Amino acid sequence: MIRNYIKIAFRNLFKNKVYSSINIFGLAIGIACCLLIGMYVINEWSYDTFHSKSDRIYRAWVNETTPDGREIMNTATPVILGPTLKSNIPEIEHLTYLYQFSNLAKTSEEQDPLTEQVLAVNDDFFKIFDFKVINGNREALFSSPSSVVISKEAAERYFGNVDPIQQVLSIRTGDEYRDFTVTSVIENPPSNSSIRYSVLIPTQNLEDLVGQQGMESWFNIFGSTYLTLSEGTDPKQLDAKFASMMEGALGPELYEETNYTVGLQPLTDIHLNTELPAGIAVVTDPAYTYILAAIAMLVLLIACVNFMTLSISRSTSRAKEVGIRKTIGAVRQHLMYQFWGESFLMSLLAMGVGITFAEVLLPFFNDLSQTTLQLSYNLETVGSLLLLSLFISLIAGIYPALILSGFRPVEVLKGRLNLSGDKGRFQQFMVVFQFSFSIVLVIGTITIYKQLQYVQNKNLGYQEDQVLQLESGFTNSPQVPINQILERASSRKQILETELSSLPDVQVISTSSFTPVQTAGWFRMGFYNDQEQSTDFHANFVDADFIPALGIKLIAGRNFSENNPSDSRRAIIVNKAAVDYFGWENPIGQRLSGKDFIDHEIIGVVEDFHYESLHTPIEPLILAQNPEILLSGISNLNIRNSFDPRYTLKFSSGNLEGMVSSIQEVWQQVAPEAPFNYTFIDEVLDTQYRREQRLSRIVTTGATLAIIIACLGLFGLASLMVVRRTKEIGVRKVLGASASSIVLLVNKEFTQLVAIAFIIAAPIAWYAMSQWLQDFAYRIDLGIGLFALAGLAALAVAWLTVSYQSVKAIFVNPVESLRSE
Incomplete structure (x- = not known):
């Protein structure tokens, strides 16, 4: 009996090559996507579990x-x-x-x-x-x-x-x-x-x-x-x-x-907990792993749903087979085994194709996710894949097995089989399910893309392009006070300025303890004010060229001046956030209220600029030339970055390769013991959002695969609908129906289903993306236009998919259509 089941399964597989290919290909895409993303998610969830303790x-x-x-x-x-x-x-x-x-x-x-x-x-x-x-x-x-x-x-x-x-x-x-x-x-x-x-x-x-x-x-x-x-x-x-x-x-x-x-x-x-600071550990937002796990399961589920809808749609072509087999004594249980067996065979074939897809795409996925994952085929892996195939066949084949095995022989053989009603509604529900989650993924893709565009194009308050940062080669050490390190870096800067004066492209060189592209943050300092209240702020030690080199805007007072010797001893500049935080109405001439700070005064206020990423709000910042001003009065010091003074070089557009080569030659003469480590500010800023960029690419890929699988299902359903309505279409054409009316006839039902899917998907996507955007202190608004764009995109894809079958029906000779009936 089992041999007979296998023989019939293969016969049906090859008899209906188009629908078998659609099912196998759709399942294979879902399996490949699930495997790749699943490997990544399991790797994230398994962090540090390899230690025996x-x-x-x-x-x-x-x-x-x-x-x-x-x-x-x-x-x-x-x-x-x-x-x-x-x-x-x-x-x-x-x-x-x-x-x-x-x-x-x-x-x-x-x-x-x-x-x-x-x-x-x-x-x-x-x-x-x-x-x-x-x-x-x-x-x-x-x-x-x-x-x-x-x-x-x-x-x-x-x-x-x-x-x-x-x-x-x-x-x-x-x-x-x-x-x-x-x-x-x-x-x-x-x-x-x-x-x-x-x-x-x-x-x-x-x-x-x-x-x-x-x-x-x-x-x-x-x-x-x-x-x-x-x-x-x-x-x-x-x-x-x-x-x-x-x-x-x-x-x-x-x-x-x-x-x-x-x-x-x-x-x-540690790895998936963002409630505590990262420290020296590698930490990831757990929301990203949940999102990716959900995408993997959704794509696989959509593929399974695709299998079910196509199997139900094809049930009419196998109705007589079921009727005859029941008439000659087949019981429903055996028929269910038959159809489940066919599902298992198809899922095994899809598993093989899916694993092949996963192997081929693994290098691309590793590059996409910045990992080094590998597919291993040990006993545990093979067993898991077989169980996955069995699970897929059970999920994908359960409804077809129940429906097909439940046909009554008398109704089938008399031609009174009706698949409308509950079965038709279930089929429509499956289409709505597929497109609902496909639209959610499309909205997610558009939202992430727009947020990335926003953070990459937002005015950060300083010049991003045509600015180069260069490590000074001096490192913080307890044996060498901070002010001495900065003095040495400043002395080297003066030599660099002299040597680079022949390069017209280099306009300004500044020295600072940190630059805005150091993502771990600047000095964070705390002190007790005159009311003995704990107060904290960020700090950076800079020279007079720091503000001009980065194009930071002064909104009150003035910049540090080399012509004013007292600036290097007692002057500080604050940002607008500090003015608001400390409650200064007229900040120029004010001082920090802590009793232990040495003599100093505020000489200028700069517009708020993003010295950290857009994930965090702008906090109070103090710029000083003399480190002792701030170090003298603080009680807390948090160093999240290695304090290595850096040079910022502002240059005009020109031959970048030649300019960098010239700077390197000068550097090797001025500091032969230090490596020439440089980066462009705009390039480093781009890397600050790599996590979001990776998520964007993975979500985009998942959304594309989900849409492809859903469209494969629509293609098959539309094809079967046209076959079932061949006589109706032929009669309409004989009576003078236009080509556009026939296209609308076929597309009408699917248009309604996609519209319902959009209504379901919109609130789900809005909630999910609202939660994701909470991770950014500065973010886009989820407007109606974004959702409308996703809905129209899904509708356009559905129309293009279904219209192919509609156009085919238009060109069929009505005589042939009526004769086929």
């Missing part, structure tokens, strides 16, 4: 409450938190402090240095995390403060095919290079690791990096604290111990004033 690993966070009720939370924690936790919380098994900084590294004097992200950790790092040692002794990774552990990728980059063990890697710390000996090589961090690394040094060097004050202050934060708890420990039960610990560490008065709270975040919660 992942259920016991936590990242510490700290939270302060200001007198005015604001909470300041950070996953960047003070260095002193680690030893305090170890000495007060016995439930902690292992603890490490991760301090990440960017600096230069090289293997010899002759080699050009490379910029590396260096991570300072202790031995417990390798007891907490399961990063595999592939060369070297795991028990003696940090045998001395000058030991260094590097990733496989870094080993290949610096040493090629030479054994790196006991080789010397020079890393710049402060003003000079320091030699470190390679003791081990560890595997590259997996793609689903929130902790990234290439070079690791022991935390014995931490004091050299953050200074003695940084080691002891509770309010200077630099890196992140990770720890493991002993088995069976509930982190919630430690809250009381944390409170008692902090009261003892800070003293009752300061503890009550700041309400300094310590908490723990599970390691596996």
Whole structure:
């Protein structure tokens, strides 16, 4: 019997090649889309789960409450938190402090240095995390403060095919290079690791990096604290111990004033939790994974619905087969098995084609999603694919199996079979379902595209094009005060100005501690004002050319002036947000109200400009030439970026390649020890929204696939409708019906269904996109025009699809149509 079922299934498959191809191709597209996006989503959800102790690993966070009720939370924690936790919380098994900084590294004097992200950790790092040692002794990774552990990728980059063990890697710390000996090589961090690394040094060097004050202050934060708890420990039960610990560490008065709270975040919660600051970890908005998972399921579901609607539409052509088989003794259960078997066979074929599509498209998808995913065919994967095929065949074949097997033989053989009524309505419901979600995806695609266009074209308050940023080569170090680093950068700038004066394209060069394209943010500083209220602001240390170089608009007062010596000593410039925040009616001549600030005054106010991305609102900002003005009076310092002074070069349009080449030649003469690392401001701004760009491309692809699958269904349905109404169309043509009236006749029903789908889709899409846009402080409005455009696009696609069959019906000779009946 099974052999007979298989034989009939193949016979029907090849007998109806067009409809079989439509079903297989539609399912294959849905499966390929589901596989690719599913791999990406699973990779996102599996972050950090590969560690054997992942259920016991936590990242510490700290939270302060200001007198005015604001909470300041950070996953960047003070260095002193680690030893305090170890000495007060016995439930902690292992603890490490991760301090990440960017600096230069090289293997010899002759080699050009490379910029590396260096991570300072202790031995417990390798007891907490399961990063595999592939060369070297795991028990003696940090045998001395000058030991260094590097990733496989870094080993290949610096040493090629030479054994790196006991080789010397020079890393710049402060003003000079320091030699470190390679003791081990560890595997590259997996793609689903929130902790990234290439070079690791022991935390014995931490004091050299953050200074003695940084080691002891509770309010200077630099890196992140990770720890493991002993088995069976509930982190919630430690809250009381944390409170008692902090009261003892800070003293009752300061503890009550700041309400300094310590908490723990599970390691596996970090990657998809945006409620806490990212710290040094890789963090993604979980909404993106849910959106992508929904798109994958919707495309597959639309493909299954497509299968059902086409199978029901073709039921009339198999009605006599069912009637005869029932007449000669076939029972309904066997017929259901037959039709489910055909669905399973078709889904298996679609699975094979879909996997082929996925393999072919995987490189494109990896480029699209910035991942390195791979399809693996182990026993678990093959079993999952077979279960997916079975699931698809059950979902896609359940309604056709019930409908086809339920035909009454007498009605079928007497020609009284009627598929209108409930069955027709179900078919219409399926079409509405397909187009509803297709329209939701189209609206999502248009919304994301328009928002990206908005953020890329919005006036950011400074000049974006024809501006180049160049790393100075000087790095912050506790041994070298900030003002000295800036003085050295300024001295180098003067030499650059002299050497570049022969280049007419270079107009202005400025020096600053940060530039607007450093997405991790500028200095964030806090202080207590005259009323002992906690107040905070962002800061940047700049020279007199910073504002002209970026074209920032002054709305009151004046810019810093090199002709006025007191500016470099006591002048500050604030933005409009700071004026509003501090409540200054006439800001010129005012000063910050904190009692510890040295003598200073406001000489100018700039229009608000976006020194961070459009995801965040513009906050109070202070620009100063003298760092001591601000550092003298603050109580909190948050550094989310490596403080490496940078040069901003404003240039006129011309031969960019030649200009950059000339600047590089000058740079190699002026600073031969520093790499020539430059970027164009407009290019870096474009990369700030890569996440949204990736989402836009994936949603656009998903929407396109959904529309294609829905149109395949419409094409098949319209074809079957024309076949069923052949006699009616022939009679209408004989009676003088025009070509346009016949087109309208065929298109009318589908137009109504698409209209209903739009009415359903519009509120769903509005809610979903409203939620997505909440992630932006500056965003577009969801106007009626956007929805109307999506509805008209869906209607146009449906008309084009159905009209092909309508036009075919027009050119059929009515004599042939009537004869066929």
